Amino acid sequence: MIKIGITGGIGSGKTTVCEIFKLFKIPVFHADIEAKYLQDNDLIVKNKIIERFGVEVYSSEGNLDRKKIAALIFNDKNALTAMNEIIHPAVRNRFLQWIEDYLTVPYILYEAAILFESGYSSDFNLNILVLADEKLRIERVIKRDNLTEDIIMLRINNQMADSDKIKKANFIIENNADSLLIPQILKIDQLIRENGKTW
Numbered sequence: 001m002i003k004i005g006i007t008g009g010i011g012s013g014k015t016t017v018c019e020i021f022k023l024f025k026i027p028v029f030h031a032d033i034e035a036k037y038l039q040d041n042d043l044i045v046k047n048k049i050i051e052r053f054g055v056e057v058y059s060s061e062g063n064l065d066r067k068k069i070a071a072l073i074f075n076d077k078n079a080l081t082a083m084n085e086i087i088h089p090a091v092r093n094r095f096l097q098w099i100e101d102y103l104t105v106p107y108i109l110y111e112a113a114i115l116f117e118s119g120y121s122s123d124f125n126l127n128i129l130v131l132a133d134e135k136l137r138i139e140r141v142i143k144r145d146n147l148t149e150d151i152i153m154l155r156i157n158n159q160m161a162d163s164d165k166i167k168k169a170n171f172i173i174e175n176n177a178d179s180l181l182i183p184q185i186l187k188i189d190q191l192i193r194e195n196g197k198t199w
Contacts, residue, residue: 129162
């Protein structure tokens with residue numbers, strides 16, 4: 001079974017791409033969704049976050065206040081690093097448990113927003129990068145998350161530049177307004193299945 005990382009900057013549409021892969025019966029591990037689950041439900045993770053950022057980053061219901069934590073970590077690289085050091089090992093452990101259920105499939109996808117930044121891309125046989133024009137990405141995130149352009153740009157600037165990600169990716173999927181996703185995904189799926197034993 002081949003392990004494949006898939007990533008893309010905020011608003012690139014990597015989740016949409018993953019949903020298409022699922023139509024081809026490819027299991028997808030959503031690292032960012034798992035991270036949110038752990039932040040709200042894993043006592044070890046929660047205690048580490050509280051120890052580093054204070055109890056005020058959690059609501060009275062025990063859920064992480066994501067707007068509050070975002071304001072902290074996206075304005076302070078040390079805080080962002082500290083948060084990643086708490087979350088990434090816990091997500092990795094969840095992934096290692098999850099993958100045990102899919103040992104017989106041709107390949108699986110590990111979706112993560114900061115796959116290359118975290119250094120975990122080297123854990124995978126291949127990596128896919130989803131790209132979209134910055135203006136379109138901003139429009140998508142404004143519509144989806146109701147954030148201001150300044151906040152979105154702050155998050156974009158905290159991620160690795162697309163030009164650097166391209167150098168690390170084995171496959172690139174273009175997801176602009178005029179892009180046809182399914183033909184691109186079908187081609188990649190076919191290549192992976194045909195060359196699986198050689199990757």
